[in-house]
Amino acid sequence: MDFCEAQSFINSFSRSGTRVNDLLRISRLLEALDNPQDKLEFIHIAGTNGKGSTLEYISDILEKSGYRTGKFTSPYVTHYADRIRINSKEIDEASIAEICGFVKSRVSSDEFSQFEITMAIAMLYFLREQCDIVVLETGIGGLLDSTNIIKKPIVSVITSVSLDHTAVLGNTVAEIARQKAGIIKKDCNTVLSVDNVYETKCIVREKAEEMNAPLTEINEKEIIPLKIDICGNEFMYKNRKFATAMGGIHQIYNAVTALEVCEILASHGFDISEDVIRSSISETTVRGRIQLIKGEPDIIVDGGHNPSGVEALISVLKKNNKTVYAALGVSENKDYFSFADSLCDISAYICCVDGFSDNCVPAENVCGYICGKCKTDYMNYSDGIKKVIALAKKNDGVAVICGSLYLVSAYLNNF
Numbered sequence: 001m002d003f004c005e006a007q008s009f010i011n012s013f014s015r016s017g018t019r020v021n022d023l024l025r026i027s028r029l030l031e032a033l034d035n036p037q038d039k040l041e042f043i044h045i046a047g048t049n050g051k052g053s054t055l056e057y058i059s060d061i062l063e064k065s066g067y068r069t070g071k072f073t074s075p076y077v078t079h080y081a082d083r084i085r086i087n088s089k090e091i092d093e094a095s096i097a098e099i100c101g102f103v104k105s106r107v108s109s110d111e112f113s114q115f116e117i118t119m120a121i122a123m124l125y126f127l128r129e130q131c132d133i134v135v136l137e138t139g140i141g142g143l144l145d146s147t148n149i150i151k152k153p154i155v156s157v158i159t160s161v162s163l164d165h166t167a168v169l170g171n172t173v174a175e176i177a178r179q180k181a182g183i184i185k186k187d188c189n190t191v192l193s194v195d196n197v198y199e200t201k202c203i204v205r206e207k208a209e210e211m212n213a214p215l216t217e218i219n220e221k222e223i224i225p226l227k228i229d230i231c232g233n234e235f236m237y238k239n240r241k242f243a244t245a246m247g248g249i250h251q252i253y254n255a256v257t258a259l260e261v262c263e264i265l266a267s268h269g270f271d272i273s274e275d276v277i278r279s280s281i282s283e284t285t286v287r288g289r290i291q292l293i294k295g296e297p298d299i300i301v302d303g304g305h306n307p308s309g310v311e312a313l314i315s316v317l318k319k320n321n322k323t324v325y326a327a328l329g330v331s332e333n334k335d336y337f338s339f340a341d342s343l344c345d346i347s348a349y350i351c352c353v354d355g356f357s358d359n360c361v362p363a364e365n366v367c368g369y370i371c372g373k374c375k376t377d378y379m380n381y382s383d384g385i386k387k388v389i390a391l392a393k394k395n396d397g398v399a400v401i402c403g404s405l406y407l408v409s410a411y412l413n414n415f
Contacts, residue, residue: 003093006100007080010117017113026116026146032106036123040070041133042150043261046142046180047159049308050193050254052286053246054159057258059135060280062265063087065272070126070134072119072147075405077288077303078412084122086129091122099124115139116146141169143182155264156183156190156213159257160250161200162308174199181207189264194218195253216260223256225249230292230300230320232282240274243282248290248316255281288408290316297392298322301412303405305334313402314342323397325388329353329381329407330361337369339403344374347400349391351377353384357406381410 001009017025030037043058045051052073062069069087076083084091099121126134133154138145161177169176177200184190184204190213192204201217208215224236230247237256244251258281262272285291290313293299302313317324324347330336343350350370354363363378370376379387385401392399401411 001097001101001104003097006093006097009100009104010080010114013110013112013114013117015114017111017116020144023144023146023149025111026119026149028109029107029112029116029120030123030149033103033120033124036120036127037150039127040123040131040150042153043133043135043155043157043265044138044147044150044153044183045136045157045159046138046145046183047157047193048162048176048180048306049304049312050159050195050250050257051137052289053251053254053284054157054193054257054261055135055137056284056286057255057281058261060088060284061258061262061272061277062133062135062270064276064280065270067132067270068130070122070129070131072122072126072134073137074115074139076409077405078409080118082287083118084125086126086131091125095125095128096121099128113146119146138180138183141176141179141182143179145183148183152185153183153188154268155261156185156188157193157257157261158183158190158196158200158204159193159254160195160308161197162306173197174203177203178207180204184208184211184213186211187213189214189216191216191257191260191264192218193253193257194220194223195250216264218253218256218260223252225252228252228319230316242278245283245285246290247292247319248312250312250315287412288405297389297397297399299389299392299399299401301401301408303408304402305331305339305404307335307338310339310342314346317346317398317400320398323348323392323395324400325391325395325397326350326400326402327353327381327384327388327407328366328403329356329363329384330366330403331357331406332359332361334404336361336366336403340366340370341373343402344370347374348395348397349375349377349388351379351384351388353379353381353407355380355382356410357404360404360406381407382414385411385415
């Protein structure tokens, strides 16, 4: 099997498969592949926002500490292979083709989803490449997410929980929190991010108690922000000073979560120095998540689309002292109304765009909602992005490309 054949094999499965009520389907798939996940060590991360950044902080610390570290993220940002990495290097095409050939030889059913097949490829790759540890991000939810098939992670991590994927996970934060807390395993350490509402914290505490899982809750009083800026932050935590390369208060919370995970890893025998932790946190960035691209003009790209993600972007943009010119593209089934309202409050101009994915909302519809609230227009994403960049450059402003990860991916791939 070559790489093109491997792509065809993966695409022969449905994007999400039929709705599941248990983990039997992923169990059948991995059983056919000799359960590679049972031979690996994991850090398991669930949450609505902050999963990707927290994963990158932890992974970079482990890599710089000398550990062969696998990373599985969801969804991919620019192309399929960027969601499966070892020590920041993506899986190569030859490995994808070889592993797909093995999976095809063992799997005859078409019942599985593309995500499940991709996860199986990742587990086989991490095992073959002898990873010391894998930092594993859930796809959607936690309890019924296929990544939850792992048995005993070293640490389970719950990042910020808010409304998203409500059709699958539930219509309230409490319902969603119960799904996220489903990754907590019996007797396994758990870390809960500080930026959660009281209701979420109570649900996670109850689940941790039920599973006899030692729970680390971060004391917000021990976090002292010193600088919060679009170009990064400085803060004190437990009387130690740190800096992040990524801006916004939420990145301080993500970094502190990673710090607590490292404390637990150290208690399990991992050799992680304070210098490595400080260096990694100060250098880690995540593509497509409030990503600052310095230039003339500066460009910010962000794929956040749920309420908390939007709030994080708006908060960072408010710290910016330059005029905002935004290209906004949104996907179906997302609440773009509140996003548009918030963006209107801080933007000189919003260009509504489409054409970046099959499920994007027509730009004319978004423009119709914004009209009268902010100077606006609509066009295809390529022309729209060029226009806001030109305006930002002419007026010494900042260009913002936001609303959908598909739009961000299109920009990163084509500009």
